[in-house]
Amino acid sequence: MTPGTTTWQSAVIWYSALAPSLRKGTLVAMLAAFLSPVLAQQNEEAAVLLRTIQALESLRYEIIQERSRFNATPEPTDEAELQTWRAIAQDMSLTLAEIELAIGSYQKRYRKVAGSAASPPASDMPPLLPE
Template identity: 50%
Template sequence: MHSGIASRVWKGVTRYLVSGILTVLFAGLTLPVQAQQDHSEGESLLRVIQGLESLRYEILQEQERFQATPMPTQAEELELWQAVSEDITLTLAQIDAAITEHRQRFLEIAGPVEAPPPAAMPPLLPE
């Protein structure tokens, strides 16, 4: 159906995205279980945010690798190439939206983070 490079790219990206999406779903589904085990829901949210940030970083790395490969010349391969590129972009957008949502929930639970007063901060340079 697809020629060599397009088939390998499609299989690799699809496998990676499917595992990433399953990780996000697993993180979302385990949030209630983690909330029972943790001291607070805030800790659970921080773990989910951390997992989503890690997943986002990995997908960005794969996107860079994908974009570094030569663009196909045949129409069918080019169409597949564009579909994979759009899929990566949409997946990153969904992850960004989930991160924003979880951060907002964390701020609602934990409240705004306050910085210590300047007098309590250590000097930046030795005196």
């Protein structure tokens, strides 16, 4: 394989060099043999991306629930405790923003791997919470 070429491109280059001596039936068999691992790898990568998106969605849900409980508590009156309380609130907000960014990034990668222009249907996603 030459640098900068994919397995698929290498297979096409290799076949074009041997094309005069091979029949069309052999071409179909070779293409099927080379294409199957590539498609399996894409399916596996798409599944990993879906699981990652699901895990991030679950984490986001848990942090939102914790933030709701945290916001329901009264603010501390002591200045040192109040600073800590505000730092925790800010940390939760920043963490949620990072998770949102990561989810968007993984969804974009999933669309690229899956070859679709839309997010996966809800039926393809694993449940957010364990049953």
